[in-house]
Amino acid sequence: MKTRLAALAGAASLAFAGAAPAETLDAKSADAMMAKAGCNACHAVDKKGVGPSYKDVAKKRKAEANAAETLVKKVRDGGAGVYGQVPMPPNPAAKIGDEDVKKLVAWILSL
Numbered sequence: 001m002k003t004r005l006a007a008l009a010g011a012a013s014l015a016f017a018g019a020a021p022a023e024t025l026d027a028k029s030a031d032a033m034m035a036k037a038g039c040n041a042c043h044a045v046d047k048k049g050v051g052p053s054y055k056d057v058a059k060k061r062k063a064e065a066n067a068a069e070t071l072v073k074k075v076r077d078g079g080a081g082v083y084g085q086v087p088m089p090p091n092p093a094a095k096i097g098d099e100d101v102k103k104l105v106a107w108i109l110s111l
């Protein structure tokens, strides 16, 4: 019994370590964060708007080694040419903080 408990505790801490850099958002918190930062004006989870759907972003970027880094930078600086010629304007820190961008990007890549 004791060893089983220890094994369980070990598995739990491993799972926790795996989840590390930022906790994963649930869909509701992600949506609230994006509504606040204005992302929802151009993006939706599974419908193309002015920008690509987040599912399309996940599909395109998931397999890339530096996907999270690339996307955090792109969200911050804006840019065009990956999904079409319409640019995404920069999203400055006053609009959304670094930690929140990282959390959102992790969530988008999990879709």
Ligand code: HEC
Pocket: 034, 037, 038, 039, 040, 041, 042, 043, 050, 051, 052, 057, 060, 061, 071, 074, 075, 079, 080, 081, 082, 083, 084, 085, 086, 087, 088, 089, 091, 096, 104, 108
């Ligand atoms: C004014 C419209 C607009 C707003 C506001 C906007 N985006 Fe975008 N977004 C775009 C467009 C257009 C693209 C496609 C750019 C391209 O083709 O390279 C894009 C692309 C993206 C991508 C994919 C980038 C890539 O290269 O794979 C992500 C992730 C993203 N946006 C997240 C966000 C987040 C998070 C916010 C809010 C903080 C946000 N966007 C706000 C229009 C917008």
